[in-house]
Amino acid sequence: MHLKAQKALPGSHVICDSICHSNQQLNNHSQVGFGEQLKEFFLGIFDTSYWPPRWHCGTWTDFHGWLYIVSDLFIWAAYFAIPFLLFRIINKRKDIPFPRIIWLFIAFILLCGTTHLIDAMIFWWPAYRLSATVRFITAVASIFTVFALYKILPMVYNLRTLAQLEVEIEERKKAEQIVKHHQVMQEAAEELMSRKDEFMSIASHELKTPITSLKASLQLVEKIVDKDVALQPVAPFVEKAVKQVNKLTDIVNELMDVTRIQAGRLGLSKTDFNLMDMIEECQEQCIAVNNKHTVHINGDPNLVIHADRIRLEQVVSNLLTNAFKYSSENGSIFIKFEKNNNKIKVAVTDNGIGIPENNLSNIFDRFYRVENTSKNFSGIGLGLYISSEIIKRHHGQIGAESTLGKGSTFWFII
Numbered sequence: 001m002h003l004k005a006q007k008a009l010p011g012s013h014v015i016c017d018s019i020c021h022s023n024q025q026l027n028n029h030s031q032v033g034f035g036e037q038l039k040e041f042f043l044g045i046f047d048t049s050y051w052p053p054r055w056h057c058g059t060w061t062d063f064h065g066w067l068y069i070v071s072d073l074f075i076w077a078a079y080f081a082i083p084f085l086l087f088r089i090i091n092k093r094k095d096i097p098f099p100r101i102i103w104l105f106i107a108f109i110l111l112c113g114t115t116h117l118i119d120a121m122i123f124w125w126p127a128y129r130l131s132a133t134v135r136f137i138t139a140v141a142s143i144f145t146v147f148a149l150y151k152i153l154p155m156v157y158n159l160r161t162l163a164q165l166e167v168e169i170e171e172r173k174k175a176e177q178i179v180k181h182h183q184v185m186q187e188a189a190e191e192l193m194s195r196k197d198e199f200m201s202i203a204s205h206e207l208k209t210p211i212t213s214l215k216a217s218l219q220l221v222e223k224i225v226d227k228d229v230a231l232q233p234v235a236p237f238v239e240k241a242v243k244q245v246n247k248l249t250d251i252v253n254e255l256m257d258v259t260r261i262q263a264g265r266l267g268l269s270k271t272d273f274n275l276m277d278m279i280e281e282c283q284e285q286c287i288a289v290n291n292k293h294t295v296h297i298n299g300d301p302n303l304v305i306h307a308d309r310i311r312l313e314q315v316v317s318n319l320l321t322n323a324f325k326y327s328s329e330n331g332s333i334f335i336k337f338e339k340n341n342n343k344i345k346v347a348v349t350d351n352g353i354g355i356p357e358n359n360l361s362n363i364f365d366r367f368y369r370v371e372n373t374s375k376n377f378s379g380i381g382l383g384l385y386i387s388s389e390i391i392k393r394h395h396g397q398i399g400a401e402s403t404l405g406k407g408s409t410f411w412f413i414i
């Protein structure tokens, strides 16, 4: 009944019933061993004698058969064109990510295309063994492709999209502009600093001579006033003038030191000397100017240090002057020194106003002054800078610890 119905269709092809029946015995795999099957399979890979062409298997109208064939051919054509285009892409764009997976895609798509081509050809040429082989290779290639694709997934997720790249480029442009702006600002600041240095150098040198002469004249006047009782009423004024001239001398000396440091001309002349003697001298000089504080010195009185005495005295005097200046009257100041592992550490501690934590890292910078203190205390922010340069020249270290409102400890190690 079935056959009749098929034959009745206009344009249909005759089913090759006889082939199907005669093959029944051969198709009975249970009778043949697996090795034998494999041998027979590959030896007759192009052998088509056991199958009818697809036109003759089942019922095909022309329309149905050609729809199948033409569609398969179009799929094959597309599947061969896509790898060609992919190949052109990876050939032109060497920077394309994951080129190996694209090669796998090319192989996979080509094989898929071949299965469709063979499917179309089977309508006339029933090469079912070849078809099975190509399908098997396609299966292996597709499994590899899936595995390779799965492995690169995390990297693919991390790839930036075009929109993300555009945002990134925009951000980078902005960052570059900021950097450029900073560079311009920095160059301007450096230019300003170098002009300031130049001015400082000229000013300090020009001021040095008249101040020295003024100081010498004042010292002469001081002696004359001392000897003449009639001139005693002017003595306090002369004393005040001498103090101010000394301050001026200190400032000019600091400016000249900065000029020397900038020019790399801060030479050292090292000798061995007693540290306690030097510290006591500093203490006396400071107390001569300001006797409202008590200084406690703690250290080995016989400790000898090898350094530039005048420059080290300058450092200790600066730390001591600051401790006096930035702590309340009648405060106690502690100077402690000790030798450890061939290094000598000197620390000056006060119970003064302290320094905010965020200012501590800048404290040794040139002209740096803590904002809230600079208004209430005189100074130009050079003492610690010069001190740190002197210690650096001694290949030593300088530092500070401080708690706002409680006090500070400035130390150096050489």
Ligand code: ADP
Residues within 6 Å of the ligand: 318, 322, 323, 326, 350, 352, 353, 354, 355, 363, 368, 369, 370, 371, 373, 374, 378, 379, 380, 381, 382, 383, 384, 385, 408
């Ligand atoms: P100057 O005292 O002339 O301003 P320095 O370089 O000696 O310059 O000190 C820099 C700044 O560090 C000071 O302006 C002050 O703000 C801070 N400073 C230094 N020593 C102390 C201290 N012992 N206690 C609190 N602040 C200090």
